Amino acid sequence: MSDLRTPITLGQTGLFTSRLGIGSSFTSDERVIEEAVDQGVNYLYWGSLRRPAFGRAIRSVARGDRDRVVVTVQSYTRVAALLAPSVEIALRRARLAWFDFLLLGMWNRPPRPALVDAAQRLKSRGLVRHLMMSTHNRPSLQGYFRDFERGASPFDAFMLRYNAVHRGAEQDVFPHLPASRRPGILAYTATRWGHLCDPAKMPAGEPPPPARDCYRFALSHPDVDMVLCGPRNREEMQEALRALDAGPLSPEESKRMHRIGDHIYGRYRPQFAEQGDRAPGPG
Numbered sequence: 001m002s003d004l005r006t007p008i009t010l011g012q013t014g015l016f017t018s019r020l021g022i023g024s025s026f027t028s029d030e031r032v033i034e035e036a037v038d039q040g041v042n043y044l045y046w047g048s049l050r051r052p053a054f055g056r057a058i059r060s061v062a063r064g065d066r067d068r069v070v071v072t073v074q075s076y077t078r079v080a081a082l083l084a085p086s087v088e089i090a091l092r093r094a095r096l097a098w099f100d101f102l103l104l105g106m107w108n109r110p111p112r113p114a115l116v117d118a119a120q121r122l123k124s125r126g127l128v129r130h131l132m133m134s135t136h137n138r139p140s141l142q143g144y145f146r147d148f149e150r151g152a153s154p155f156d157a158f159m160l161r162y163n164a165v166h167r168g169a170e171q172d173v174f175p176h177l178p179a180s181r182r183p184g185i186l187a188y189t190a191t192r193w194g195h196l197c198d199p200a201k202m203p204a205g206e207p208p209p210p211a212r213d214c215y216r217f218a219l220s221h222p223d224v225d226m227v228l229c230g231p232r233n234r235e236e237m238q239e240a241l242r243a244l245d246a247g248p249l250s251p252e253e254s255k256r257m258h259r260i261g262d263h264i265y266g267r268y269r270p271q272f273a274e275q276g277d278r279a280p281g282p283g
Helices: 030-038 052-062 080-094 113-124 138-149 211-219 234-246 251-267
Strands: 020-023 043-046 070-075 099-104 128-134 157-161 184-188 226-229
Touching (some): 080 113, 099 113, 128 184
Parallel strands (some): 184 226
16 A cells, blocks of 8 residues: 655656645634644645635744745736736745745636746746646646647646546546656545535435545545645544545545445536536546
8 A cells, every 4th residue: 555645756846745735725724734734744735715824824834944845826817917916925925935836727728828928937036936737628738748748838737626526537637647757746626525525415325435535536546646635624634634644545445436426426516617528427
């Protein structure tokens, strides 16, 4: 059984990161984040909702040892002129000199060249070290991977939806990763917005899996480097951490997650559709 507690190198960046990252979508107290960092989680994702408590946690854990954590800031902006001010404000609030990643969020078509140029200028200024992109258009990643393999991609990592309900990346994404020089791959929405842990959404007679098994599902795929969690409180954070101790799913556990995922996929529409989804199988 693999050890999910062992940090990995994220793509070609040289950054060692935990297999579990923490996002800022919910309202966890900064002490929850600080405790998780003390327990080995070193990837912090300050998303589109830049919660003040999350910013305080970043300041606290990075104080005195900036390299202790890998910090990502996200921007959904489509206006190139707004990108630098957004990142500069975030740096001041977090009291950091740089972010390890700037994530350009939700690009289902290629980002405009002017926006990529603005992101590259932030790299040249030393305000961000690497660029990442997220998308709901899974098939589009194949072109980015070809660019990455020949050294022509501005992005060092990619973030995509992958969980027991939405498994389309197993056809559209993972088989197309370069065999040797590959980018970092991060998965999010591991619980499918809580649906995978909701007793009301289970097949008849099936108890819901614990959240840890949702994170284990994503991390059990060999092409997933990291999975993000969005804890609302200490209990949810500690539950996510238990995934690292439990390790990858057994074949029986994996079959169960597939069965539950298929049931949910056929009955409950996603909040955001994925380009590449196919009916009736999971996408």
